[in-house]
Amino acid sequence: MRKLTIDLNNVAHNLDTMRKLVNSTGKQVKIMGVVKADAYGHGMLQVARKIEAEGVDYIGVADLAEAQTLRSAGIKTRILAWLHDPQDDFASAIKHEIDVAVSSQEQLLRVKKAASSAGTPAQIHIKVDTGLSRNGVTIDELEDLLIETKAAVEEGLVETVGIFSHLSSTGVKEDLAQIERFELALDMAAKLGVEFELRHLTASDGTLSYPQAHYDMIRAGIALYGLSPFSDNRAAEFGLKPVMTAEATVVQTKRVQAGEGVSYGYLYRTPKETTLALVPVGYAEGLPRNASGKAEVCINNKFYKILSRIAMDQFVVDVGDASISPGDRVVIFGEGGPSADDLATAADTINYEIVTRIGSRFNREFIG
């Protein structure tokens, strides 16, 4: 009834595209594939296994629970987790060889404790807030954190694998200011004698926009899934191929007279005698309710706007006099239909939100 096709060969293609892009100047820049939030709705384990097989250098997740799930499933690639609860168990992270981001003195203290109880040094990446004002230590507090970190290294409790930050993608001026602050952070670390194997700053957008800021590693999330990090539907220009296709089958069709109200609130009334097709996908599947009246779907190679209200489980399309019958294929977005970007525009959001919020009632089929 509802099918989500995930083309893992396209994930491999996108990884390769990003790899070629960052290594085009002859530099050896590592790639972290970001698989947080169930790989942006694409299936965390399947994507992680694919990129591991393709030789990705690092895997990135938001929290430790995601990292543990990957380790439990047998993923061996280096993993970094960066968003921690004050109760998170760093000892377990150390035991499972999960790198942790350290954003504050308090986190460093907890990591040190965990390392001494585990009897193994923690692998850490210092997270610097260069201007997103989210996670990370501010530049003002960085020096103290670096001094404490150096002491922890000397005690054998931590190993400083990386130092990193994240851009706000507000505009070129703002991003360049952040890059400058990141440079300050690197200088500060160098002066204090704290060494890092990996300096990393850019996610997909920064990687495509600022070749000067690739440093030792880039973190690719949305690009891995074949979507543009910019709100302009330009993924194909970068050589990226979308991975997810959401489709369903028409479950009922009916002829109705002119003037019939359709779906909740009668946003739409039939202007003439026509055929209505019922599709079993609603906002529970991640088709945003506020895309009602704006989003298009593709049935038998023809695009139709969803003019009536999208409900929880279903929506109705006026297909006029087209010969459409139950069982016909409806592409919500992806291969052979509108793009995730088109749907995002209709719903006044970004492609990230469309794929990440895809519902659990789709049957997932993996290619590759």
Ligand SMILES: *Cc1c(COP(=O)(O)O)cnc(C)c1O
């Ligand atoms: C989510 C995330 C990424 C990946 O971002 P994309 O825009 O999807 O490439 C990279 N770094 C951090 C810190 C993130 O939270």
